[in-house]
Amino acid sequence: MQQIKLTLVLTVTLAGFLFSGNLYGQQQDDKARSGSIYSYLGVGIPESKTNTGISSIGLTGVAVNDMYSPGLSNPGVWGNTYFTKASGDFTIQNYKAKDNTTSAKNSLLEVGTLNIVFPISKNRLGISLNLHPLTRSTFRTFQLTELPPGDNNSPDSLSYGEENKGYGGLSQFEVGFGWRLIDQLSVGYATSVIFGEIENQTSVIFGTNGYDNIAFNRRTSFSGWGHRFGLYGEFKNLLSSQDRLTYGAALSLSAKLEAEQETTTDRVVGNSLETVTIGETDFDGRKVTYPMETTVGLKYNPRPSIGIVGDVLYQEWSEYDNFISTRQDITKDRYKFGLGMRYMPYKIENIDSFLSNTKYRAGITYDTGHLELQGKNISTIMGSFGFSILSPDTRSSIDITFEYGIRGTKDEGLVREEIFGMNVSFNLTELMFYRPRLR
Amino acid sequence: MLQNILKKITYGNIQHIRKSLPAVALWVLVLAGCSEDPGVVGGSFIDESSEVYSDTLNIEDVRTTSDIPDFSGNMEYFSAGWYNDPALGEFEAVAMMRPSISQSYNIDSLREVEFSDARLQFVINTDKFYGDTTSTTTFELRSVTHIWRPGSWRSDSLPSYGNTAVQEFEVTNQDTFEVNLPDSWLQEYREYFNSDVANRDSVYRYNYNGMAIVAQNQSKIVPFNRQGTRLMVKNEGDTAYKKLPMESVAFGFNRREPAQMDSTLTPLVGLFNNAMIVNPELNQQTLGSQNLSRVELALFKDQETLVNLPVDHVRPDIPEMRVYRRSPDEVTYGIGRESRLYRVAEDSLDNSYRVNLTSYVNQILYGQDPGVQFYVVPESSSGIIYATLLYNSKSVEFRPKVLITGAKTESVN
Numbered sequence: 001m002q003q004i005k006l007t008l009v010l011t012v013t014l015a016g017f018l019f020s021g022n023l024y025g026q027q028q029d030d031k032a033r034s035g036s037i038y039s040y041l042g043v044g045i046p047e048s049k050t051n052t053g054i055s056s057i058g059l060t061g062v063a064v065n066d067m068y069s070p071g072l073s074n075p076g077v078w079g080n081t082y083f084t085k086a087s088g089d090f091t092i093q094n095y096k097a098k099d100n101t102t103s104a105k106n107s108l109l110e111v112g113t114l115n116i117v118f119p120i121s122k123n124r125l126g127i128s129l130n131l132h133p134l135t136r137s138t139f140r141t142f143q144l145t146e147l148p149p150g151d152n153n154s155p156d157s158l159s160y161g162e163e164n165k166g167y168g169g170l171s172q173f174e175v176g177f178g179w180r181l182i183d184q185l186s187v188g189y190a191t192s193v194i195f196g197e198i199e200n201q202t203s204v205i206f207g208t209n210g211y212d213n214i215a216f217n218r219r220t221s222f223s224g225w226g227h228r229f230g231l232y233g234e235f236k237n238l239l240s241s242q243d244r245l246t247y248g249a250a251l252s253l254s255a256k257l258e259a260e261q262e263t264t265t266d267r268v269v270g271n272s273l274e275t276v277t278i279g280e281t282d283f284d285g286r287k288v289t290y291p292m293e294t295t296v297g298l299k300y301n302p303r304p305s306i307g308i309v310g311d312v313l314y315q316e317w318s319e320y321d322n323f324i325s326t327r328q329d330i331t332k333d334r335y336k337f338g339l340g341m342r343y344m345p346y347k348i349e350n351i352d353s354f355l356s357n358t359k360y361r362a363g364i365t366y367d368t369g370h371l372e373l374q375g376k377n378i379s380t381i382m383g384s385f386g387f388s389i390l391s392p393d394t395r396s397s398i399d400i401t402f403e404y405g406i407r408g409t410k411d412e413g414l415v416r417e418e419i420f421g422m423n424v425s426f427n428l429t430e431l432m433f434y435r436p437r438l439r
Numbered sequence: 440m441l442q443n444i445l446k447k448i449t450y451g452n453i454q455h456i457r458k459s460l461p462a463v464a465l466w467v468l469v470l471a472g473c474s475e476d477p478g479v480v481g482g483s484f485i486d487e488s489s490e491v492y493s494d495t496l497n498i499e500d501v502r503t504t505s506d507i508p509d510f511s512g513n514m515e516y517f518s519a520g521w522y523n524d525p526a527l528g529e530f531e532a533v534a535m536m537r538p539s540i541s542q543s544y545n546i547d548s549l550r551e552v553e554f555s556d557a558r559l560q561f562v563i564n565t566d567k568f569y570g571d572t573t574s575t576t577t578f579e580l581r582s583v584t585h586i587w588r589p590g591s592w593r594s595d596s597l598p599s600y601g602n603t604a605v606q607e608f609e610v611t612n613q614d615t616f617e618v619n620l621p622d623s624w625l626q627e628y629r630e631y632f633n634s635d636v637a638n639r640d641s642v643y644r645y646n647y648n649g650m651a652i653v654a655q656n657q658s659k660i661v662p663f664n665r666q667g668t669r670l671m672v673k674n675e676g677d678t679a680y681k682k683l684p685m686e687s688v689a690f691g692f693n694r695r696e697p698a699q700m701d702s703t704l705t706p707l708v709g710l711f712n713n714a715m716i717v718n719p720e721l722n723q724q725t726l727g728s729q730n731l732s733r734v735e736l737a738l739f740k741d742q743e744t745l746v747n748l749p750v751d752h753v754r755p756d757i758p759e760m761r762v763y764r765r766s767p768d769e770v771t772y773g774i775g776r777e778s779r780l781y782r783v784a785e786d787s788l789d790n791s792y793r794v795n796l797t798s799y800v801n802q803i804l805y806g807q808d809p810g811v812q813f814y815v816v817p818e819s820s821s822g823i824i825y826a827t828l829l830y831n832s833k834s835v836e837f838r839p840k841v842l843i844t845g846a847k848t849e850s851v852n
Contacts, residue, residue: 152493153842278729
């Protein structure tokens with residue numbers, strides 16, 4: 001047990017050291033980790049709040065209370081906490097993007113969520129501290145264009161290449177509590193600060209001598225407050241003596257975010273290279289509306305070792321005001337439907353083998369997406385599979401998830417992406433503040 | 440018992456696998472992240488963030504000036520001649536020269552004129568004739584009648600000279616020739632040469648004003664090479680002439696405008712006889728952006744009037760157009776020739792001169808606006824008289840303009 005704990009601690013520490021410069025994927029990274037091309041638009045691709053114990057299904061897990069891994073999707077489950085639980089995770093996603101003329105491959109490696117849940121009163125009142133991404137904007141594009149003869153003060157055409165590298169997104173640091181009133185009803189609330197930066201580096205390189213390259217950096221900063229509510233409950237012995245039905249619902253209110261944008265460039269002034277600000281705006285005090293989100297779900301366990309989970313997410317992206325850019329009306333309301341299953345053989349008595357001390361999960365989701373371009377929804381269908389390796393003593397675990405999905409379409413000049421992802425999460429479960437009773 | 444042993448072995452293996460799985464997972468993550476090939480997808484729906492544009496800024500403030508003093512002393516060439524250019528008007532140039540009296544050229548005294556001899560050796564650049572290359576130009580050497588110093592002789596001042604010719608010579612198209620000097624001249628010269636007073640050089644310059652080279656017929660303007668022009672002297676019995684350089688040379692010229700001049704054209708004549716002043720309004724608003732890739736000043740040469748020269752008549756090819764960046768109060772006493780200068784060759788595709796102003800414009804946008812104008816003349820530091828015609832702001836098609844290529848930075852995502 002001590003060796004496994006040590007391994008887990010060392011692994012987390014090493015991973016934190018390696019990826020500290022890219023914490024949550026939201027900080028500036030000169031090496032431009034490239035993700036989905038669609039994260040170029042708006043404030044990026046929305047991320048789902050999920051429980052690490054159910055991430056292998058791809059659902060949010062709003063109706064799932066995993067005893068050994070902390071939940072993020074529903075404040076209501078925090079009141080049903082017995083152990084102190086902490087988790088962190090890393091994800092890599094490979095994108096194979098295609099349009100009607102060409103293709104590209106991009107990779108994204110990033111830290112996901114940090115989440116800690118403490119039981120103030122075991123199985124009655126719990127507190128959560130968590131930091132997680134709300135959106136990600138990580139992309140790299142390259143375009144070749146030319147100004148035709150006569151349009152560039154020259155009898156010849158002027159060709160140039162434009163590279164756009166973007167990184168950043170919105171993150172949420174949240175503090176909340178959950179309170180189990182009765183088995184059938186738990187409530188929860190969390191308040192949070194929403195913050196983030198989206199940085200877009202643009203470089204223009206001309207193909208003709210005598211033209212200086214142009215490079216500028218546009219950084220948009222956001223900040224605001226968020227509020228979230230949750231409900232959770234369990235019903236036992238509905239159809240059999242071993243079955244259990246749980247429900248969950250979570251509501252995140254829309255948030256008004258202040259936004260500021262600064263554009264800088266490096267220019268030679270006199271004899272030295274200087275970084276100069278060429279544009280600053282606070283958009284006249286207008287605020288970005290981060291949309292309301294609501295999730296409802298059900299989980300049914302016909303027996304302790306099997307769970308069937310389903311949930312639906314709705315985000316009101318039609319309320320997102322795109323005043324930051326010149327493109328209008330590209331967001332629409334988003335729905336995400338998910339269905340999955342968990343198999344936990346370790347809960348079956350008299351089975352003790354390597355494979356039985358592992359949790360298995362699989363699921364499929366359909367996400368309508370929050371973007372509508374050229375009259376097309378940018379939807380995503382994703383299948384996931386994963387397993388958890390459990391520590392036999394403390395039930396700490398390592399979860400490994402594989403996912404494969406398809407996003408978008410090649411119609412109307414858009415891009416279709418094949419996504420292959422892998423996630424590793426670490427769950428630490430400890431019985432803290434426990435005073436053993438002597439017999 | 441065997442089953443228990445097997446269970447223990449199995450359990451030990453399980454523990455080993457469990458311990459190594461996190462490290463394996465980490466490596467898989469890193470290796471899986473190494474493959475990347477960002478291509479050009481999404482080009483049809485991804486808007487340009489940069490919005491590259493080209494624009495043209497017509498320059499309204501274009502003027503000419505003949506008031507900038509320029510000094511023609513001791514240049515590589517000194518010019519003399521007389522020519523009527525049908526496009527640019529009538530040119531008259533008079534040169535001055537004063538030979539050295541240095542005694543360090545293997546001769547320290549001159550004997551009486553009966554026993555000594557003097558002549559002038561001239562070297563001229565026949566490639567830089569301005570006028571009729573086949574005609575014969577007659578020049579007279581006359582005595583200059585005023586004190587002058589090469590460092591302060593303005594090129595727009597014609598020298599004054601006496602009525603009597605010291606000597607006469609003709610130039611057709613030879614590049615080297617000699618002219619005998621009369622005894623009367625040699626007599627005067629040897630008195631200064633043989634003097635042994637302590638301030639002999641000052642006395643010489645103060646009292647002897649040298650010779651002017653004056654054209655006697657309209658033919659061409661001839662550039663005399665200063666280094667090649669020598670006073671050759673010898674005493675009887677010397678095997679060869681001793682060659683003394685010209686201590687001082689200078690020239691002045693003026694130009695009378697032609698009877699008719701196209702109002703869309705401005706004559707530009709070197710040594711600031713006539714310069715064009717271009718004053719574009721350069722700021723972020725007129726330039727369109729603060730992100731500029733190329734800003735160039737375009738000036739266009741006349742393509743019709745200049746070609747109408749008689750057969751065998753030429754103008755010297757202009758090696759470069761010079762564009763000086765100066766504030767108005769800096770030119771009151773002249774323009775220092777080699778600083779803040781753009782040297783521009785002619786673009787043969789469209790007969791234009793293009794000056795790259797990108798660095799200067801960045802200084803305006805991001806530093807301090809120095810408040811300068813641009814003064815345009817043909818190359819003017821060799822002593823050869825260059826002249827041309829450029830279009831001014833009255834020309835609709837070929838007026839001076841600023842050509843801008845840059846990128847706007849509106850957010851488009």
